[in-house]
Amino acid sequence: MSMQTAQIDDVIRLALAEDVPFGDLTAECFVPAETTAEAHLVAREPGVFSGGEVFSRAMSAVDPVVVVDDVAPEGARFEAGQRLATTRGPARAILTAERTALNLVQRMSGIATLTAEYVQAVHGTGARVVDTRKTTPGLRALERHAVRCGGGHNHRFCLSDAVMAKDNHLAVVSAGDHDLAEALRRARARLPHTTHLEVEVDRVDQIPAALDGGADTIMMDNFSLEDLRRGVELIGGRALTEASGGVTLETVGAIAQTGVDLISVGALTHSVRALDLGLDIR
Template sequence: METNPNELIDLVRLALREDGGDGDHSSLSCVPPEATKRARLLAKQDGILAGVAVALTIFKEVDASLAVEVLVQDGEPIRVGDVVLTVEGRAQSILRAERLVLNTMQRMSGIATYTRHMVELIADLPVKLLDTRKTTPNFRLFEKMATRIGGATNHRMGLYDMIMLKDNHIDYAGGIEAAITRARTYLQATGRNLRLEVEVRNLTEVEEVLRVGNVDIIMLDNFSLDDLREAVRRIDHRFETEASGNINEKTLRAVAETGVDGISSGALTHQIKSLDLSLKAY
């Protein structure tokens, strides 16, 4: 059966196969197969927890007889020393699952923590924080789960669920009008119902999109704050607006105050330090 990169269980199985190979020889060599033990997942840094649902899937896939008690749920704050969950059962199974659970939850929690911080910076404004496709190959599903847990809105999952005409598409197509026209023709010919977003680089291109129309979202890429405000004024709610480019915790608030509908930030996923967690026997 073909692996689906958008199915959590398929990704978990691939990761276990990558790590396990022909066997966990460290555990097999020194831990009796009948031994049953306990372990608990501990927070070693403050932050926002993410990945509990993935951890449960991992434990179940490794050994369905493992008993897991969840003490902190996805999206809840954790502090140093908090016990996130406990697991009990075959010692060899706990050891096999340990690193994949930690790697996944640490990265997801780091993303959720930073995302929550960013969301809180603009919580009082009518704007959405959006994630991007700047994700780790074969880990996108988990990273986008983490941004959602942190409070951001998932933008497109991949190339297949939206048409986004960026600068290279436009240049290759022969300009904004040609790109939009061809995209609409393609959607009609293939019977697909996908939203269409077009990237613009300056106010002149904003005017061209307004003239051509037939889009759902206008992405304002690397605009100055003054030009963002002017673009929002000119678009005047005829299309959704998205600001993009150099969005981080230092620039986010000022961009949000320009009146755009959404702000996309690759920093949510590609500049993240994992949150420190550990799985310890007790």
């Protein structure tokens, strides 16, 4: 799902309302209104870039006169010291927008950089690295975009996108003495034919029922490598196979080697480190 301008602007509006509720006292006290400036967005460490449009719109949101150009392409790799964008205009506006713009582009570039590491770790296996709904509230569209910049793929965007029966859903079904396969068939009968149905299992012996119920994707949660291989063999191409649960850079390569189609990684967004980028006035 692509970022929409309205989604970007909504995030920026809320961020500025938080950071500049009644004006920027420092800029207004120290910087004459007529002063102009040029500033460079500069990398302090190597990484993968994401958030150029977000950075530009954050700058112009404070004052539409501000111009941002020479922006690095989305997904571009960069080195420490490299210039990633240039902004020009009223100095007060640039200084006021600085933190909001940096907060967003630093986080997005951190996500893109980490995602690229995961993608590289599974290179040649055919497995896709995908994100999860473990995103920062309000920032999902931006964070999902950053995952794509790093070469990853997106899972469902929200609860309205697809049916995904997870462990707690299955626990409710089991508590009511309902057969899993039959419950899935009833759910399928109520769905439009275009809607994807995914089922999470935490044991190999749950897979036949998920297949009988017509699952399009079977997510194997916290499986051992041996059980992942058994699960992939048992499913035999009748559904997409997904591995999830505690995936790290150290384990993702071995997981990919089991033959799964997808590997979902919550860490791409829920605990990523913001990349060190700075805005230098020239």
